Amino acid sequence: MPDRPLIIHIITRLEPGGSSRNTIDSCAAQAADYDVALLAGPHPDSAQLLKLLPPTVNYIEIKDLRREISSAHDFKALREIRAVIKRLNPAIVHTHTSKAGALGRLAASMANLGASRPAVIIHTPHGHLLYGYYGPFKTFTFRLAERFLAKFTDRLIALTKGELQESCAAGIGRPKQWTVIHSGVDFKPPAVPAHKRDLDIPADALAVGTVARLETVKGVEYLVRAAALLAKSVPAIKLKFVIIGGGELEGPLRALAAELGVADRVIFTGFRRDATALAAALDIYAQPSLNEAMGRAPLEAQALGLPVVVSRVCGLPDIIKEGSTGFSVKPADAQALAAGLEKLILSPDLRARMGAAAKVWALEKDATGFPRFGPESMNIQLKKFYNELIRGQAEGTTFHG
Template sequence: MTKPLIIHIITRLEPGGSSRNVIDSCAAQAAAYDVVLISGPHKGSAELLKLLPPEVNYIEAGNLQREIRPLRDLRALLELRREIAALRPAIVHTHTSKAGALGRLAAALANRRAAKPAVIIHTPHGHLLYGYYGPLKTWLFRLAEVFLSKFTDHFVALTPGEMRESAAAGIGKSGQWKVVHSGVDFRPPAVPARKADLGIAADEVTVGTVARLEPVKGVEYLIRAVALLDARLPALRLKLLIIGGGELETKLRDLAGRLGIRDRVIFTGFRSDAAALMAALDIYVQPSLNEAMGRAPLEAQAQGLPVVVSRVCGLPDIIREEETGLAVAPGDAGALASALERLILSPKLRARLGAAAKAWAAAPDGTGFPRFGAESMNAQLLALYAAVLSGTPPATARR
């Protein structure tokens, strides 16, 4: 008996949560479905593609790219339409903004001539409603997503916060949304880092973050918060570990220097062993201005670290406030400094929140698997596919 075909489309395969999420989903679905993965070219894709089982077919769409270039985008749209029409899938599941736009339009065009139209599912992996662009560009993106929702049968949000904010902006109807957390690998690092490995003294309280160094990640406010702590508590032995690279690295290094805390801040650049480096931390911080879920703060909690997150989109959904971590207003260095001061000055509070965080990250959900793990994500996606292909409405979205 021929298995139904699922096509996953993502803009590009690069280090990060959305790409790993898609790779894990394809691998888990290969037993029940024929699976095809389509993405645009990217220099980092080869390593991720090694994780796919041979049963998953990969197609590189040469014109699919993140940047907006009308002629190439039209070529990508036509290329995707041809592939979808030829493959005749049961489901087209798109991921991220650009692939979500072109992939859904391509599927809708292919469906016009299909004997049996494909079900179109979209996982945004976050929204662009704030934190990324100015008012005009943000309005245009929202308008585009509202338009594209007319060609979407179902949406998958990573957190209740992402779902609520997207539906409130007119992107789909609440009944079209289902929450499925992005699966996180909670296996402990094989070789956890020690403070000494990073040139940090054993008695230095170490605060850290894992992030691409770009504006939406809010690392500037973490540096400013550490500067405020340095002024308030000059005798405090404190280090800030910034794990990740990106366009703002030089500016952030300069900012640390201007604020007089250059010697307190360590920039590691991009590290593939970021989870191992977290073992050297005492407190984890996610100061993002927009974040649909955040894999790194969950990995930190799984390692028994208390976390501080911005109160944006899905970040409050992945902690238990005042039990596993603290939440503060986004872009507010003063509020972040105050939250960090509470944790730094109270080892008992850090220990209590850290122990609760480890239990929270590992706790099972209705699938019987850890609520934020890959097994739960895959079980829920398989249940969603089975429901939509049988004509049964998916289970009510969690709020």
């Protein structure tokens, strides 16, 4: 194995969110053992995230790499990525997210043609698009595309067992191509945790909340509807619902809260960089997503000692201990969400027990000696995974499924 193998990471764009932070953390940690290059498309938040990288990481902006489908931009991006891969001659090309995963894997496969040492191609979807995002036709097209692209991929990484199982059930890759490596979550406690008064919540009120981008797949509509149901089912309890995050649906969600008569109970904070600190002011955390590969925010909430109620979708059931740290409920169902929340609202003892168990669970260590959901565990597992593949590459092992 070369002393300093080169790893190329490719992501569509660097923006606030789990996949970008996960990729940045991986690059930063891997720079100690590998030469690392990071390719990404342009985004206004790139500069802020790039500050987290050591200077030894070679950042290359692919100006035509965009999230939106565009034959002109996509073809240019494909050619540029292929040229970079051929020039740098990496041991591994690791792609992240759908668009970069498609163009990056095709470009790497093209660059591998005739190469004396073909690069190992790894893809981490950071969640699938099999439901919750698009209509039937677009979802079907995505599934076909991912099945096709899996043929050009040596290994696929799922963030949870749930994501792996659903991807395999959809015919994306073969089981032997997949491995599970949790996305690393930084559990460092907020320097200045928020209190209820910081959100204008009375000290005697119960605060139920979520941290999410305000888009359809996050299911925040169902939390607003659950707020209306709970206002009727437990009228004697003073409840406040806190929605931490911004996005295109903030206006419609505010209108829905007003329509349902709970505008005075629902607090919208807008986008906040101190979202984890704000979550510390909550009593109960809710994650009503329609699709979620893992869910960093509910893990951060559990590490803060909050009981959680999550949708029973993809990887969310994998990040809680059912009945011990929280509950999973039927997705896209305000009544089911309200029922799960009501159990915790009505029982201070249950909230306390589940909150304490949640903190232990989230921070529990695995075989690496670090928290199983933490960045240290993720990076140790990735290093072992990479080294096994690089050794196999040197021995002439064929990986493609």
